[in-house]
Amino acid sequence: MKPKSTVWYPTITSSESTLEMSGQDDPIRERLQGIFDEQIDMVERAIKEAMDGDQVPPGNPREAAKSVVAQLEGLVLFAKLFNDPAQLDRLWENSMRLLGVDGVTEAQTAWAAPSGQ
Template identity: 50%
Template sequence: MGRTSDARERILDSSRRLMRTRGYTALGVAEICADAGVKKGSFYYFFDSKQALTVETVDGHWAEERRVLEAALAEPAGPVERLRALVECLIGTQRTDHSESGAIHGCLYGNLALELSGQEPQVRRRLAEVFDEQVGMVARLIGAAREAGLVGREAGADALARSMVAQIEGTVLLARVRNDPALLDEVWPSVERLLGLA
């Protein structure tokens, strides 16, 4: 049996880390390959293009993040507590980044969405799907909180969930610009006001 190469996984790992810290446009295939310790020919053996790599990078990042979120949502707690756990999971990476490197790198999906707003349609479609899945998770929790009489019925759960995800993304963006993790402390109180929990 031949030796199994981990070159593909190394390329994906490097891509995910470098795209979070450097962005998409400033990052070249040669730099990704150098960081991963693989030859450029290996890149094109596994990926048709940088755009294809980016879609797979988003897929892998979301698969890992979704597992963490689903574990938090499986906790035997009330819907508001699970909603808060979901919020903490979504912003927790930023706190970890700052404590480990002194910098907030932002959300991979939000960073790519801002950078690629008018280009790379495959990447934008995949990002939209990821955000839709996040909104769906939040909407289900808001629906459960409503059933428990904890949240009013003035606005639809989907609209509230979209507002909540946008609020998280916006706060992460501001925290990144200022490199100030203290701004992340504002997310949950803002969610409480949005949902009428405060």
């Protein structure tokens, strides 16, 4: 049997735990919804600010925030599933594309990656 990975992947919540627990217990489901709502609220504020500064095309910032959070959670799940942190490498570049920002390259989004990564 292969030993369990000790690699840690940064995320506020765990997608797989959310999926497993959401149908089992209403208080847990409600708390998880609250956590995701907090994440979406934070991203929505950043998107609104970017829209106000003409850095991101106009649109529905709430729906855009949901897409970014869903992408983050999905990539974290893939990174865990495949035991491959590189699954997260294109997160920021792909997030900019989701927001309709054209011509974004990995180099332009390198500022968003934690130092030493």
